[in-house]
Amino acid sequence: MDTKLSITIFTSFLFLASYARAQTKDFHVTKYGARPNSDITEALTNAWKDACGSTIPSKVVVPKATYMLKQIDLKGPCKAPIKVQVDGKILAPKNPKHLNGVDQWVNFGYINFFTLSGGGTFDGQGEMAWKHNDCGKNKNCDRLSMNFGFAFLNNSIIKDITSKDSKNFHINVLGCNNLTFINMNINAPATSLNTDGIHIGRSIDVKIYNSNIGTGDDCISLGDGSKQIRVINVTCGPGHGISVGSLGKYPNEEKVEGLTVKNCTLKNTDNGVRIKTWPGTPIISSVSKMHFEDIIMVNVSNPILIDQQYCLWNQCTKQSPSKVKITDVSFKNIRGTSATQEAIVLDCSSSVPCESVELKDIDLTFNGAVTTAKFANAKPTIKGKVPKHLA
Numbered sequence: 001m002d003t004k005l006s007i008t009i010f011t012s013f014l015f016l017a018s019y020a021r022a023q024t025k026d027f028h029v030t031k032y033g034a035r036p037n038s039d040i041t042e043a044l045t046n047a048w049k050d051a052c053g054s055t056i057p058s059k060v061v062v063p064k065a066t067y068m069l070k071q072i073d074l075k076g077p078c079k080a081p082i083k084v085q086v087d088g089k090i091l092a093p094k095n096p097k098h099l100n101g102v103d104q105w106v107n108f109g110y111i112n113f114f115t116l117s118g119g120g121t122f123d124g125q126g127e128m129a130w131k132h133n134d135c136g137k138n139k140n141c142d143r144l145s146m147n148f149g150f151a152f153l154n155n156s157i158i159k160d161i162t163s164k165d166s167k168n169f170h171i172n173v174l175g176c177n178n179l180t181f182i183n184m185n186i187n188a189p190a191t192s193l194n195t196d197g198i199h200i201g202r203s204i205d206v207k208i209y210n211s212n213i214g215t216g217d218d219c220i221s222l223g224d225g226s227k228q229i230r231v232i233n234v235t236c237g238p239g240h241g242i243s244v245g246s247l248g249k250y251p252n253e254e255k256v257e258g259l260t261v262k263n264c265t266l267k268n269t270d271n272g273v274r275i276k277t278w279p280g281t282p283i284i285s286s287v288s289k290m291h292f293e294d295i296i297m298v299n300v301s302n303p304i305l306i307d308q309q310y311c312l313w314n315q316c317t318k319q320s321p322s323k324v325k326i327t328d329v330s331f332k333n334i335r336g337t338s339a340t341q342e343a344i345v346l347d348c349s350s351s352v353p354c355e356s357v358e359l360k361d362i363d364l365t366f367n368g369a370v371t372t373a374k375f376a377n378a379k380p381t382i383k384g385k386v387p388k389h390l391a
């Protein structure tokens with residue numbers, strides 16, 4: 001072969017190779033039989049299967065329209081990075097029985113380099129389920145499905161998605177490493193039971209940025225094994241606020257380490273930022289490196305709270321104190337209004353008192369007047385202006 005020709009072949013090969021790398025292959029659910037106002041479970045499952053098997057980056061597209069979807073598990077590992085772009089609105093079955101008590105309605109799992117985006121809405125249509133929820137009284141109550149499960153995802157992004165009216169928690173994050181939520185909208189009425197926004201457990205490096213979360217329960221909650229979590233520029237309310245825990249109820253709980261909550265607003269929530277652990281159990285564990293900074297509270301009932309005597313629905317005995325050790329916690333530059341006079345409560349364990357807690361520049365008022373603080377088994381370092389501690 002002459003040199004000139006082989007150079008031409010070689011350069012066109014290079015061109016094709018880089019072209020393939022930059023390319024994304026689209027998989028439109030409409031090509032798999034999806035039609036507006038009909039069930040797309042099968043179409044989405046099949047589009048996912050093909051996209052996941054693609055050796056070049058792929059994108060599953062759900063165009064603008066309204067669709068119905070039954071329970072679905074979209075799993076990897078996939079051969080290349082994969083995106084799901086949802087521009088439409090996807091509705092869950094209204095009747096919780098039609099989801100057969102599965103933990104999550106829409107599951108994404110075991111994927112590396114996954115992106116869910118598009119500005120679409122996943123509507124859990126939870127109203128009927130909330131009426132049936134009697135789990136406060138009945139231990140054998142019906143299991144209600146959460147809108148989303150994100151499990152064992154690495155290097156993934158969930159953005160511009162609305163999660164509405166979930167029957168249970170909106171989003172459950174489990175076993176993920178480097179997962180970012182950006183520009184999320186999560187909403188359910190203040191009166192809807194257990195509709196937590198994002199619950200994170202056993203995951204490392206999860207970020208929640210620029211989002212709005214208003215539900216009937218916790219805005220964001222951290223379960224055991226949550227590490228290096230960042231919550232920035234998030235608005236919460238209504239609901240129960242940002243919460244670490246509850247912890248110390250079940251055996252084999254992993255420690256919680258590293259949470260930064262910065263530049264957030266909490267509006268009309270029951271709690272602002274809190275850490276809660278159960279008493280009366282022998283579980284030994286720890287919570288450390290929790291930093292809450294630049295936070296605005298608007299009419300929040302318990303703006304700053306450490307509650308180591310947390311006992312929901314009297315499911316515990318308070319005979320033995322919590323054995324979850326809390327260390328290295330700071331609350332800085334927290335301003336606004338409290339809906340109660342006692343704006344700060346640090347109620348730590350008498351068996352393992354809180355250590356290295358700092359309060360700095362906390363300016364919270366109640367009906368225009370000063371607020372107070374209460375400390376038990378905690379001796380916080382106080383800097384700047386902070387509500388007065390009443391012994």
Ligand SMILES: *[C@@H]1O[C@H](CO)[C@@H](O)[C@H](O)[C@H]1NC(C)=O
Pocket residue numbers: 076077110111112152153154177
């Ligand atoms: C995610 O990362 C973990 C830890 O590095 C690894 O064991 C797992 O296989 C990865 N999962 C995928 C789907 O790539």
Ligand SMILES: *[C@@H]1O[C@H](CO)[C@@H](O)[C@H](O)[C@H]1NC(C)=O
Pocket residue numbers: 113154155156157178
């Ligand atoms: C985390 O995941 C994002 C999205 O895939 C990626 O761009 C980034 O490089 C990852 N970060 C690390 C530390 O691997």
Ligand SMILES: *[C@@H]1O[C@H](CO)[C@@H](O)[C@H](O)[C@H]1NC(C)=O
Pocket residue numbers: 183209210211212233235
């Ligand atoms: C904060 O989040 C809101 C959406 O809730 C967004 O409009 C705004 O641009 C974000 N600010 C920054 C600095 O990213």
Ligand SMILES: *[C@@H]1O[C@H](CO)[C@@H](O)[C@H](O)[C@H]1NC(C)=O
Pocket residue numbers: 232233263
């Ligand atoms: C923090 O929030 C304020 C008000 O929403 C915004 O102006 C500012 O840019 C945000 N900063 C960051 C770092 O998100």
Ligand SMILES: *[C@@H]1O[C@H](CO)[C@@H](O)[C@H](O)[C@H]1NC(C)=O
Pocket residue numbers: 268299301339
């Ligand atoms: C403030 O919070 C209290 C208690 O949650 C509530 O009853 C009241 O309506 C709220 N006020 C405003 C102005 O939202």
